[in-house]
Amino acid sequence: MLMGSPQSAETKTTTTSDSLSVQESPCLFSDLSPIKPVKAAHVAQGFPGFNSPPLVFTSSRISSNSETFLLKRPQDLLSSKEEISCNDDKEKKSADDPGESKKSVTQLCRVFITDAHKDAEIKKYAQAQPCSSSGCVDEYFADPVELDTVHSADSANASLNQSSILPESSATGLPASKNTIKFDDKNDMGKAAGTEVKAPLILSKQAQEDLHGKPAFDVKSLNSEEQQRDGQWPTDVCPTIESDLSVDHAFQRQQYEDASSQNAGGGQQGGCDSTPQSLSKPSQIVQMCEDHGENLATIPCRPVGNLILCDPEASENQRGLRRRCLQFEEALLNTNENSAGFLDPTNEVTTSRSPATVAELKSLESSHADLIAASSRRQVIQSRTNLYPPQYSGNSPLSISKPSSIGLHLNSIVNAVPVTCGATARLKLAEDYMGVQGMKSASVMNFHSLEKTKSCLISSNVVEKIAFIAEDARYKIKSSIAASSALCESPHTTEPSNLLKPIEYDTTPHDKRKLNSEEVDSNEEYSQVSPKKKRKKTSSTIDGDGCKRCNCKKTKCLKLYCDCFAAGLYCAEPCACQGCFNKPEYEDTVLEIRQQIESRNPLAFAPKIVQHVTEFNNREDRNQVPPSSVRHKRGCNCKKSMCLKKYCECYQANVGCSSGCRCDGCKNVYGKKEEYVATELGVTKEMVRERAGEEKFEGIYNEKLEMVATEEDFLQAELYDLHFTPLTPSFQCSSHGRAEQKSQLLSRRYLQSPESDLTILSSCANNTKAPETLNSSDMLPQSKESLNVGSYDWQLDYNNMEVMDQFSPKGDAVANICHLTPLSDPPLTAMASSSSSKMREWKNTSPVQLSPGTGYVSSSGSLCWRSSPITPMSRFGGTKSLQGLNPNSGFCDILEEDTPEILKDCATPRNSVKISCPNWKRVSPPKRHSRELGSSSSGDLKSGRKFILQGIMMGKSCELGLVAIDILYVHRRTMRKVLWVENLSGMQLGRCLEN
């Protein structure tokens, strides 16, 4: 946005990173901490010099946020530096044996991870550091850990500590940033040499430079970059990366730290530790998540007592936890699927990777760059959002809400899960991410199962589900990351520079397409990426484990052509892909790309296999639901295979063809299209209803659901990530995962009402569409109506809205929403009190939700990553997927279709159906998404309204991005109309009106 051209932005970021960073990402920063923001800004700016402290201090909360950033940065920086050092060493080695260096790193990472898992999270970290023994990694983690612990503790305790921390971070950050910049230049040179610093550098400075002078895109550069990534990248990059990384990592780490601190703060850690150890790797991963969750939980717990007390930090911590969770989840996924993911030393080392990736991508392809930039921008926005939330959380007790939710989750989870508290906590977190509170226990179980499944994902379905989960996790992570990055960027510019640049430039995703062409060249380099991959290449795409692996040659695994990417998973060891960017390292890039793709096709990452829930199915019959109900979402288009071979997606998914298939001569052994059509007819009515948003569900589920729904829906909405969108809907509805994901937000609500557990389907109905719309909305740029929304206001409004919601929706809310002043973070204070919690959630969940990932990422990053940022999906999938997964891989993805029917969950019995799809039918605004406002139905309600967050930086107003859209919901039974404000993700921020 701000920057006309990414390049310029990048350049700015790079240069500014030290001092000016803010300017570049003025929006972010400004927005973020308009008031206090300054602090944030300071942070950013400060980084260079001062970093730390300022933020922190100013306001505990805000500071906390800033601090977090700072912390993260510092951590990142430290870690980065350390890493760098390691990397350097490695690089040197790498010169000899790049692979080895990487491996070492990866190993370290693994160690770290493992250790972490074994040990309590916090402790884990701390321990891990020591334990990790291996130098770089250990240090890396250790630093972060320590910092985290300290910081976290500090944060938890008070911002003060953070502030103290900050300095370090800041100091480190600043220098680092500068250094990085310089490095960048050098790097460039180095790149020429063949090193790779570029990525980071590129991202930051180079990118900028490139932008200025020329695009770095050249494929060659890309290649070189890639190579660098693989090999040199660490060393050279490190410096540069530091800045970049520092940002992302900083966030992540901060989060991590927060989490750790939380853990530390909470006694749970110990428990966590125990659990984690017991768990197997995958389980470990989970545990990790759990631990984090626990941490979070702990925080929440505190909050529980004092709910809010947790403070921003707590909230942040929570966030961090969440992120971690996500990350963990991802990690789990990754770990399960690919040990490699973790392993990738580079990734871990690079933690900064994302930036690098982004930069690389950019360099690789102008289009890519654009995309990345766009993503980065988006991220920034998200980050902003995230930031806000954190602040909020930090600021006010309000944060409680999340915690409370968390607590609830924890409780539920705990109960459900035998795992130790820590584990449970983790689980909770995971669940949250996953999305379903109601699912919690089940979800937990599911989660585990999922992990397992993931590891084994053989069936495409399973994979998908997993993917979803992973994706969700990713999204979360991404969001978190993005947020973190954004935050970093905004504040610090330096680190963010990577992200920021891209972001700012943010080119539109459109350009991304181009990437392909260029990408090819890079492939060669890619090959370098991992020799291991080659192994995989060998033959079957399926690893011994049953995990699918890709063998992409030209797409860098950033297109749907890549099964890994399409599944929302990061490529792992087994993958034989060349020039792969689908790695945690490149999280930012991955996310960006994902977003772009989603923007084009909201359902792109949605599970391909959906269970059509018919009324029959929905209801009691779920069991009855004939397998037939499970179908490929889009159907196949087979012309020659007669749907008898895996060429057919339907067949491959072990599902019959459906009316959606355009296959010729269908002979699908799982069900011929014709047959399906015939059966469908009977159902169709129901289907229609559902689609229409009708009653189907209502009858059975609604009752509870409705109750819940209202709240839940909203909550859900909140939960929903924009990304989820398509997929999510179904998932959301059914899936607990979303609830979980949203859980934080929802949790409140859930907490509020047991029913909440039900899950929230609310969005369900809408989900499908909504997501799309949301996606469209994502297109922020497009959004026209830019309301200056203050995050603050949002939150507040939101809160109000929520309140309103339950009883009487009111148009007012809408107005409020409009008010949103995301940027207002500063205002946070105000917000803090009341709605902050909600806001937080919202923020968290919302676009950025993901944010969690990043911070945490750094440490776990590698871990988590496996699953890619995907976004929301996982969330959805979460519940359902979980359910499905558990039992049988079979489930896989089946999600209910977009339609609200989400019920699928139903499948069982558990409670069923809580889910809900709420009776509320979503009247999607014009698909266009964002812009159109009052679209559909009730003239009264104005759905489609877009809300754009504007921040004021440095006195300048910046558009943060499209924040929310009005979506009209109509109660199927009562026909009551409610206008919800949903974020891009589709999350419901608040209810605007009711009729």
Next chain:
DNA sequence: GAGTTTGAAACT
């Protein structure tokens, strides 16, 4: 393992 076939994804 190379080469062919296939249909989704990407692109125009």
Next chain:
DNA sequence: CAGTTTCAAACTC
């Protein structure tokens, strides 16, 4: 939105 190209998996040999 249709047509074409690109892509990587599935399949064949």
